[in-house]
Amino acid sequence: HKLHPIAAQDLTRVLRVAESVTAPRQTVRGADGRARELLMFCSNDYLGLAAHPALADAFTEGVRLYGAGSGASHLISGHGLAHERLELALAQWLSPQIPNAQALSFCTGYMANLGVLSALGDAEADIFSDELNHASLIDGTRLAKAQVKRYPHKDMVALQALLASSRAKVKLIVTDGVFSMDGDLAPLDELLALAEVHDAWLIVDDAHGLGVLGAQGRGTLAHFGLRSERLILIGTLGKAAGVAGAFVAAHPTITQYLLQAARTYIFTTASPPAVAHAVLKSLELMRSSEGDARRTNLVRLQAQLRAGIERLLHEHPHLGWQLVSSDSPVQPLIIGENAATMQLAARLDAVGLRVPGIRPPTVPKGTARLRITLCATHTEADIERLLQALSEAAAELS
Numbered sequence: 401h402k403l404h405p406i407a408a409q410d411l412t413r414v415l416r417v418a419e420s421v422t423a424p425r426q427t428v429r430g431a432d433g434r435a436r437e438l439l440m441f442c443s444n445d446y447l448g449l450a451a452h453p454a455l456a457d458a459f460t461e462g463v464r465l466y467g468a469g470s471g472a473s474h475l476i477s478g479h480g481l482a483h484e485r486l487e488l489a490l491a492q493w494l495s496p497q498i499p500n501a502q503a504l505s506f507c508t509g510y511m512a513n514l515g516v517l518s519a520l521g522d523a524e525a526d527i528f529s530d531e532l533n534h535a536s537l538i539d540g541t542r543l544a545k546a547q548v549k550r551y552p553h554k555d556m557v558a559l560q561a562l563l564a565s566s567r568a569k570v571k572l573i574v575t576d577g578v579f580s581m582d583g584d585l586a587p588l589d590e591l592l593a594l595a596e597v598h599d600a601w602l603i604v605d606d607a608h609g610l611g612v613l614g615a616q617g618r619g620t621l622a623h624f625g626l627r628s629e630r631l632i633l634i635g636t637l638g639k640a641a642g643v644a645g646a647f648v649a650a651h652p653t654i655t656q657y658l659l660q661a662a663r664t665y666i667f668t669t670a671s672p673p674a675v676a677h678a679v680l681k682s683l684e685l686m687r688s689s690e691g692d693a694r695r696t697n698l699v700r701l702q703a704q705l706r707a708g709i710e711r712l713l714h715e716h717p718h719l720g721w722q723l724v725s726s727d728s729p730v731q732p733l734i735i736g737e738n739a740a741t742m743q744l745a746a747r748l749d750a751v752g753l754r755v756p757g758i759r760p761p762t763v764p765k766g767t768a769r770l771r772i773t774l775c776a777t778h779t780e781a782d783i784e785r786l787l788q789a790l791s792e793a794a795a796e797l798s
Contacts, residue, residue, distance in 0.1 A: 410738035411759055422450035422642075424778050428754065438754040439782060441772045446612050446729045447694045448777030449642030449685060455678050459643075462677030470670040474505075475659075478670030486676040487647065489683055490635075494649045497621040498631050502655040506664065507671045509607050509636035509646040510536040514543060515662035516603065516634060516648055517574065521546035526568035528559060528600070530575045532582065535762075537574055537605055546572070553579075556590050563598040571600035577620030578608035581763050581771060583726030585609070588624045595630050601654075603632045608730060611640025617686040617695060641682045645671050694776035698729055701774050701783055705731055708787035716794045729774040732758075733790075734767050741768035747793045753786060 406412055419435055420427040422445050429435040449455055462482060470478035483505055490503035506512035513536040521527050521544025529541055532553045541548045547568070551559040563571065573595055575586040588604065595602040606619040614622025617640065621631060632650040637643050648658060658665060685691055709723050709731075722734040735741040738759045745757035748770075759768045772786070 410742055424775055424782060438752055441755045443775055444639040445642055445775055446640040448775045449682055454681055455642055458681035459674055459678040462674030466673035469672050473668060474670045475666060480673035482673035482676035486679055489680060490647050490649055497627055498649055499629055500651060501649045502652040503647045503649045504655045504658055506646040511664040512634050512646040512648055513537050513540045515664035517541055518543040519658055519661040520572055525570035525572055526566045528562055528573045532579050533576055534580055554587055560594060571598060572603055573600050574603045577604045577606035578728045580608055582724050582732055583728045583730030585620060588620055588626060592626055592628055601630050601632055605634045607636040607639055610635045611686050617691055637679050641679060643679045643682055644675050697776045701778055704783045712791055712794055716798055731772040732769045734769040738768045744793055748789055751789050753789055
């Protein structure tokens with residue numbers, strides 16, 4: 401009986417099976433059992449590293465060196481040499497933004513967020529959370545014993561008032577660096593300024609900024625030129641880095657406390673060391689001239705896509721579609737209602753384009769959208785094909 405209301409609101413989720421490597425063109429088997437090659441605009445593999453031959457070689461080498469699994473949690477016997485080398489490399493990479501940084505690896509970004517917020521957000525703390533934060537951050541605040549105070553999206557005046565009224569011994573400002581469903585950036589410079597004034601820590605989930613923004617792809621902290629020991633960075637390694645896993649980078653006071661108190665770190669088997677070995681190669685690529693070239697191409701593709709969609713919206717203003725302002729590879733096109741969004745996604749799928757429709761509760765009611773994501777391995781021709789398909793759909797709906 402719980403499935404019927406979901407279907408009635410056009411909210412049913414459908415599982416698809418990818419039968420080939422992550423890439424702009426991927427063979428996908430749909431719910432009808434039919435496998436087709438689709439042009440994908442839905443992956444978070446922003447730099448196109450997931451299928452990079454160097455990463456495949458590093459992963460294979462890691463398995464030969466360390467085997468398939470870690471065998472235990474980090475604190476028992478599962479913390480291997482590859483994990484240690486990765487944590488040191490991450491800390492060094494991010495040290496321009498976080499002085500004396502230390503890194504701690506987690507199996508996933510979701511587990512990192514749950515662990516950080518539930519450990520730091522004890523009964524003596526107040527958590528100040530942007531209302532559009534990712535589900536994992538929201539769930540982390542639910543596990544925390546702290547008082548949780550949500551502020552309107554990027555509203556610094558409202559946040560300032562909440563911070564000023566807080567009497568908590570520990571204050572934690574929590575935000576995405578790049579918001580996953582809108583693609584816009586948090587005003588991290590203003591957030592850090594407020595943290596300084598109100599003696600707060602600033603926790604940034606940079607899942608969608610790491611590898612893409614800033615010098616050497618160091619993310620939104622580098623993009624804004626920030627440097628502070630108040631910064632706590634949570635990064636994922638399965639998006640732009642192209643592999644898997646996550647980490648927290650912060651002052652050693654924070655990471656050493658998490659080592660004692662973060663339950664999602666303490667009570668789970670460490671990720672396979674071969675994963676960490678592959679991520680080390682990924683970091684090397686992201687920091688290299690090749691990484692710079694891929695980021696440059698991404699910016700060029702983003703501009704091409706935005707210019708094309710803006711022309712389309714000018715030609716068909718009555719449709720009510722809206723392009724969200726975004727300087728990241730996440731380029732959402734708001735359609736509005738759930739049914740219309742999914743019908744448009746189905747039209748694109750029918751002509752070989754995979755662009756997912758995103759609906760509530762992932763996004764606010766009435767803002768269902770196509771979440772278009774770009775990869776550095778897309779081509780200008782790929783973007784034109786998407787724009788042409790959107791234009792044809794708009795003309796049919798006019």
